[in-house]
Amino acid sequence: MKRRIPLRKRLLVRLLFASALIAVCSVAATTWLAVETTTRALREEQGQDLADDMKILAELSGYAATHPDWKGVQSLVDRLATRTGRRIALTTTDRVPVADSARKGTALPLGAAATVDPLHTDTYTQAGAQLRGVDPRAVGPYRLTARERAELDALTGKIRVCFTRYGVDTKIVHIPSGRAVLLDPDGKDASQSLPEECGYSQNTPVRTERKALDALSEAALTCLREHGWGKGSRLYLFINPTGRDPLSRYVIGKFAGTGDVKDLKTVQACTDNALRAQLDPYVAPVADLYLGGDETTPPRFDMSPANKAKIVGVVGLVLAVTVAVTAVVATRLVRPLRALTAAAQQPPELHVRAPVTTRDETGILAEAFNDLTERRERLEEQRKAMVSDIAHELRTPLTNIRGWLEVTRDGVVDPDPALLGSLHEESLVLQRIIDDLQDLAAADAGTLRLHREPVRAEDLLDQVAAAHRVAAVAADVEVRTGVDGDPWLDADPVRMRQALGNLVSNALRHTPAGGTVAVAARRDGDDVVFTVTDTGSGIAAEDLPHVFERFWRAEKSRSRRTGGSGLGLPIVRHLVAAHGGTVTAQREPGRGAAFTLRLPGTETPGR
Structure with missing residues (x-):
């Protein structure tokens, strides 16, 4: 009678339960992920607030770069506060109010959000800022006059026409000083692609720029002389045509083209300090920027009843789909198992x-x-x-x-x-x-016991040959032994004599009068190989796979007296396997049979 499997132990029920549990966990994880994603989105909004803060700082830095004081900054502060929804307050470094978008008397935040200093800006936050940290909008004495601006505009327009005639696409832009420059579509200096016929160089300073550069060079040289420069040393400063760093290109007299790194750093430092001193009268004083707003309250996400209902509905739908799919998969899995169970019963x-x-x-x-x-x-x-x-x-x-x-x-x-x-x-x-x-x-x-000891192969063969000498003489068969070298093995001598004796007895029974049975041993690497060959009738190819089966005889007509019990060769196989070796049979009919025993060898005792 077939035993019924309890419902709770059936594979289908277990799979359904596991799938439902997995689905519940998955939905719960998805819900948590959705909440976390929403929270992250809110945090990204805070990141947008940070971007607005950087824009506020950039606007105020631009104002400071183009005005010598903060007198008219209140209107800009109000506009920025309205646009960003933030409180914006400016004070001096001593916390004296300069401008504030909040009502008068409102306390300032505990710490300043940033420092507004056009001569020391965070260059990586301001597109186009110089590497040395000076706001590019702070041009001071480098600002061109209206006449110079008009002359450069006219000249640049003519050069652009020349560029176009030679197939060079350019565009005209104006840097903060008012200088018109030509840039290629990638925003790079177009003078690098300049046809010689156009004869244009964006590096040539006009009178206003030359005057400011001369003053800057003199101030920088004064600094350099304090660092050990000779009076004959000269400093050449140029205008960068892109306007991103109007004083970044310089050549040091005798070091032009190569330059010593240490001297270059000294020149850079002196030039930077001289530039800041030159621009200082034209920019507003350093001010601290305070930003207010409800930034300290962490974002929260509360599920409304409608959202809860949606989540419950999604959970139910996912559970239903999961159970249906699992039922189909489990049925396909259980069907062959049932067939297998039926066959086993x-x-x-x-x-x-x-x-x-x-x-x-x-x-x-x-x-x-x-x-x-x-x-x-x-x-x-x-x-x-x-x-x-x-x-x-x-x-x-x-x-x-x-x-x-x-x-x-x-x-x-x-x-x-x-x-x-x-x-x-x-x-x-x-x-x-x-x-x-x-x-x-x-x-x-597995109870066959072996009493292992070092056994000399030559002694083993001599004992086997002596034990079968009488039978060999009676059968008129010669038994020969031969040993190559002096191989030894760790084996049970009684069981090894039994295995070799069975093979020799088998060979004597199948070798006609006048034949020969040869028993040999040799060393082959780490193994000792025994061979028992005869000149009898041999073994047919179709009989080779069966020679080690129990009660098998090559000649079915042979009696137990002439053919043995049919157990000798199976015993040989088991004895050799117990010693960790192998036994194989070879030869074709009419050429005799050969049995090979391969067993692990050992070192000669006493060596």
């Missing part, structure tokens, strides 16, 4: 195979089950055949002994020495079969 003697319908783990399991069933069927056949062979092997000598004893008891024959010798021979056959079966049973059960 059939009576063993039927040897039922399970259908293999998939190539997944279940299909592999079904194939393994079919393989085990096939092996069990084959072992069952071998067991039946072995029992039949054992019964046959025991029946013949027992029948002979019983028959002779009965006729002797009835007085038909006399118990003479010949009869007693025959009965003794039959009992020896029985004893040999029983001993062989006992050895095989011990090997199958």
Whole structure:
């Protein structure tokens, strides 16, 4: 009777439960992720506030760069506060109010958000700022007059026409000082692509710029002389045509083109200090910027009833889809398992195979089950055949002994020495079969004990040859031994003599009179190789796979007297395997047979 599986233990129920649990966890994780994502979006809005703060700082820095004081900054502060929704307050470095978008008397925040100083700006936050940290809108004495501006505009327009005529695309831009310059579409200095016919250089300063550059050079040289420069040293300052750093290009007299790094840094520092001193009267004083707003309250996300209902609906939908998909998948998984279970529950003697319908783990399991069933069927056949062979092997000598004893008891024959010798021979056959079966049973059960000791291969061969010399003489067969070198092995000498003795006995039975049986040993790397060859009838190719099977005989017509019990070679295989070695059979019919034993060798004792 088939045993019913409880509902809670069925694989389908377990899979459904696991899938539902996974779905609940997934939905919960998704909900949490959605909340976190929303919170992150709110934080990104705070990031936008930070961007607004940087714009505020840039606007105020631009005002300071173009005005000598803060007198008219209140209107700009009010506009920025309205646009950004932030409180903006400016004070001196001593916290004296300059301008404030809040009502008068409102307390300032604890700390200033930034310092507004056009001569010391964070250049990486201001597009177009100089590397030395001076706001590019602070031009001071470098601002061109209206006449110079008009002349440069006209000249630049003509040059642009020349550029266009030679296929060079340019655009005119004005830097904060009012100078018109030509840039290529990538925003780079167009003079690098200048045709010689156009004769234009954006580096040539006009009168206003030359005057300011001369003053700057003199101030920078004064600083350099304090650092050890000679009176004959000269400093050349140029205008950068892009306007991003109007004083960044300079050449140091004798160091022009190469320049010493240490001197270059000194020149840069002196030039920067001189430039700030030159621009200082034209820019507003340093001021502290205070920004207010409800920035300290952390963002929150509260789910409304509508959102909760949506989440519950999504959870239910996901659960339903998950259960449906899992049911389909589980059914496909359970169907082959049921077929496999049904095949396993059939009576063993039927040897039922399970259908293999998939190539997944279940299909592999079904194939393994079919393989085990096939092996069990084959072992069952071998067991039946072995029992039949054992019964046959025991029946013949027992029948002979019983028959002779009965006729002797009835007085038909006399118990003479010949009869007693025959009965003794039959009992020896029985004893040999029983001993062989006992050895095989011990090997199958893993209880075959070995008493290992260092064994010399030459001594082992001599003992085996001596034990079979009488049988060899009786069969008119020569037994030869040969050893290459002096190989030793760690083995049970009794079991090794038994294994080699079985092979020699087998060779003597299959070698005709006048033949030869050769037993040899040699060293092969770390192994010792024994070979037993004969000049008998050999083994057919189709019989080679069966020579080590129990009760197998190459000639089915041979009796137990001429063919042995059929257990000798299986015993050899088990004994060699117990020593960690292998045994193989070779040769074709008509050329004799050869058996090779390969066992682990050992070092010669005493070395």
